[in-house]
Amino acid sequence: MSFFAHNSAVIDEGCQIGDGTKIWHFSHLMSGCIIGNNCNIGQNVFIASGVILGNNVKVQNNVSVYKGVACEDDVFLGPSMVFTNVINPRSAVIRKNEFQKTLVKKGATIGANATIVCGITLGSYCFIGAGAVVNKDVPDYGLIVGNPARQIGWMSENGQRLHFDEKGVAECSETGKKYKLENKVVTPL
Numbered sequence: 001m002s003f004f005a006h007n008s009a010v011i012d013e014g015c016q017i018g019d020g021t022k023i024w025h026f027s028h029l030m031s032g033c034i035i036g037n038n039c040n041i042g043q044n045v046f047i048a049s050g051v052i053l054g055n056n057v058k059v060q061n062n063v064s065v066y067k068g069v070a071c072e073d074d075v076f077l078g079p080s081m082v083f084t085n086v087i088n089p090r091s092a093v094i095r096k097n098e099f100q101k102t103l104v105k106k107g108a109t110i111g112a113n114a115t116i117v118c119g120i121t122l123g124s125y126c127f128i129g130a131g132a133v134v135n136k137d138v139p140d141y142g143l144i145v146g147n148p149a150r151q152i153g154w155m156s157e158n159g160q161r162l163h164f165d166e167k168g169v170a171e172c173s174e175t176g177k178k179y180k181l182e183n184k185v186v187t188p189l
Contacts, residue, residue: 003035018055036073054106068118071104078112078130085118105140107157127155141179141186154179154186162186 003021005011010028018037023029027045036055041047046064054073059065063077066085071077085099100119104110108122111130122128126138129145138144143153143161154162156172156179164170168181169189178189 042079060112066099068099068101069104070101071108072106072124074107075104076109077104078110078114080113081110082113082115083118084116087118109159125155125157127159139185154181157188 002019003017003023005023006025008025009023011023012029012031014031015029016034018035018039020038021035021041023041025043027041027043029035029047030049032049033047033051035047035053036057038055039053039057041059042061042063044062045059048065048067050067051065052070054071054075056073057071057075059077060079062080064083066083068085069083083102086095087100089095102116102118103121105122105124107125110116110128111132113130114128114132114134116122117135120134120137122138123140123142125140126142126144128134128138131147132145132149133147134144134149141154142151143155144151156162156175156177158172158174160173162170162172162179164181170179170181171177180187180189
């Protein structure tokens with residue numbers, strides 16, 4: 001094995017798990033999931049069939065990643081955050097044919113206890129605050145909080161809040177990298 005799995009983890013036959021990945025206590029990976037290199041799968045995590053996690057994805061404790069979810073590289077899934085995959089679930093009604101896809105793009109962060117309603121895209125390097133309930137697409141670099149979630153600003157790739165000047169330029173306080181805001185779209189300079 002080129003990955004580590006705690007002896008209490010359950011890894012079904014047919015999982016694809018990348019080099020350097022660590023899978024911790026009481027986690028369950030179902031057949032057909034794809035996990036990239038250098039991921040960290042925390043305690044009590046469930047990864048369903050068909051889920052794709054890119055490289056260097058961090059999944060904190062008590063997270064369930066259901067069928068239809070794909071996370072690109074460098075995504076952070078905070079403790080006890082929630083993905084859904086059906087808009088109108090009912091116990092007595094089978095709706096597996098209604099599972100919707102959710103895409104979490106490169107570098108996105110989802111805070112603890114946030115809920116991500118299915119069928120949306122979370123943009124690259126966006127930052128979803130703890131406890132937010134997100135039910136619509138999030139732009140690249142967007143800072144999103146609340147229930148229902150709303151955008152309150154922009155974040156750098158390093159996770160620092162961006163403050164744009166009158167020319168629409170901001171600088172990351174940690175790295176000095178500059179960003180441009182034009183027509184509600186942020187791009188690195």
